[in-house]
Amino acid sequence: MILENIEIIDILQDGRGVGKKDGKVYFIEGGSYGEICNIELLEEKKNFTLAKKTKTLQKSKDYREPPCPYYYECGGCSIMDISYDRQIKLKQNLIKNALNKTAGIDLDNIKIIKSKDFGYRNKIRLKVGDNGDLAYKKKSSDDLVYIKDCLLANDHIRANFDNIQALSRDITEAMGHILSQISIRSNGKEILLNLYSDEVDKVYDYLKTKDLAYKINILGKNKTLRLGEDHLFFTYKDKTFKVSRDDFYQVNDYQIQNLYGLAKEFLGEDKKLLDLFCGSGTSSIAINGDHLVGVEINKSAIVDAKENARINNLTDYKFIAKNAKYIDQKFIKKEQIHAVTLDPPRAGIDKEIIKTLAKTKIPQIIYISCNPQTQARDIKRFQKEGYALEKIKAVDMFPQTMHVETIALIQKM
Numbered sequence: 001m002i003l004e005n006i007e008i009i010d011i012l013q014d015g016r017g018v019g020k021k022d023g024k025v026y027f028i029e030g031g032s033y034g035e036i037c038n039i040e041l042l043e044e045k046k047n048f049t050l051a052k053k054t055k056t057l058q059k060s061k062d063y064r065e066p067p068c069p070y071y072y073e074c075g076g077c078s079i080m081d082i083s084y085d086r087q088i089k090l091k092q093n094l095i096k097n098a099l100n101k102t103a104g105i106d107l108d109n110i111k112i113i114k115s116k117d118f119g120y121r122n123k124i125r126l127k128v129g130d131n132g133d134l135a136y137k138k139k140s141s142d143d144l145v146y147i148k149d150c151l152l153a154n155d156h157i158r159a160n161f162d163n164i165q166a167l168s169r170d171i172t173e174a175m176g177h178i179l180s181q182i183s184i185r186s187n188g189k190e191i192l193l194n195l196y197s198d199e200v201d202k203v204y205d206y207l208k209t210k211d212l213a214y215k216i217n218i219l220g221k222n223k224t225l226r227l228g229e230d231h232l233f234f235t236y237k238d239k240t241f242k243v244s245r246d247d248f249y250q251v252n253d254y255q256i257q258n259l260y261g262l263a264k265e266f267l268g269e270d271k272k273l274l275d276l277f278c279g280s281g282t283s284s285i286a287i288n289g290d291h292l293v294g295v296e297i298n299k300s301a302i303v304d305a306k307e308n309a310r311i312n313n314l315t316d317y318k319f320i321a322k323n324a325k326y327i328d329q330k331f332i333k334k335e336q337i338h339a340v341t342l343d344p345p346r347a348g349i350d351k352e353i354i355k356t357l358a359k360t361k362i363p364q365i366i367y368i369s370c371n372p373q374t375q376a377r378d379i380k381r382f383q384k385e386g387y388a389l390e391k392i393k394a395v396d397m398f399p400q401t402m403h404v405e406t407i408a409l410i411q412k413m
């Protein structure tokens, strides 16, 4: 069934448009903010109906020609066809709604620090097609869209894209469709490639005699081999960070300073900090300098965190390879912690962590999140334990997509 003249009044975090008619709500694939369109109804759910756009009747006043030729097919970006100013307003609305609906907090004009809107990513991850060509997934599909360039990647990755694709084609021509994915990470000077394959030895033997321009890790299910070093060094102000193949590192080169600057502003000086999802220690070293306890589930990231502490001359630190939910009250008391930073994956934090922090009466929690929905859920849980949201700001780490990084200061009442 087709519905006509539907205005797209909002965009969901996954990029789908939202339309309303006669009290019904539609989640619309392909719907761009502000346009008026016809939609085909696909499936009725309890509170909304799934639909897809069939025809644009009137373009949005925020419309702009997407500069990327793959935009309409590629699943990487979802809002490149609207102005960057409007993208920011949509993200403000997303954060506002998450806080309001989930935690009952009503805030207007949440500040978002804008980014350079293209060329900001220091890492991209691509699929490898049958003949070695590089691709992203299509929108709402597992099919591939083959690309020759990605406008979100930094200049260094873009300049090397053809060579990396040639390497992927060469491996595929020699040994068949043996690579599933390639991730490309750049610090602006060097490139680290992760080649994902079930045939680690074969890829290694093929590449080991070649003159390679990149550091390469070959990652299988149970085995990893490398050609050259398996890490890059990144610099942040006067700090240097070793970031290995699996380590998390913020992807937006231009916003790291703004994100860590806000965290520092929220934290203040002279604190002993517990960082519960510390990765390779980069964020807590950048934010607090010294006097740190870091906890992280990935053992190899903890090896790097200790190395990063050494490189940056820390004098008072502990980095522990453990699930954050097993940190207990006794430990926090013994370490004489003043404040906690939380920077979890998209799923947010375990309830037990909130209970433990509340029992310990930690006065100050800085919560960095790449998912406003789960952060709002966790803020509500903190509220129930006697905490309040003191401040929240956002940093746009992901222009052209509906993703955004928020940073909250949560305090004991």
Ligand SMILES: C[S@@+](CC[C@H](N)C(=O)[O-])C[C@H]1O[C@@H](n2cnc3c(N)ncnc32)[C@H](O)[C@@H]1O
Residues within 6 Å of the ligand: 248, 249, 250, 276, 277, 278, 279, 280, 281, 282, 283, 284, 295, 296, 297, 298, 301, 322, 323, 324, 325, 343, 344, 345
């Ligand atoms: C968003 S990253 C943040 C890392 C670090 N704060 C940084 O900025 O580099 C989230 C980190 O949490 C780690 N992690 C995921 N689940 C965890 C858990 N249950 N306990 C401890 N660490 C976990 C991941 O391995 C990842 O390094």
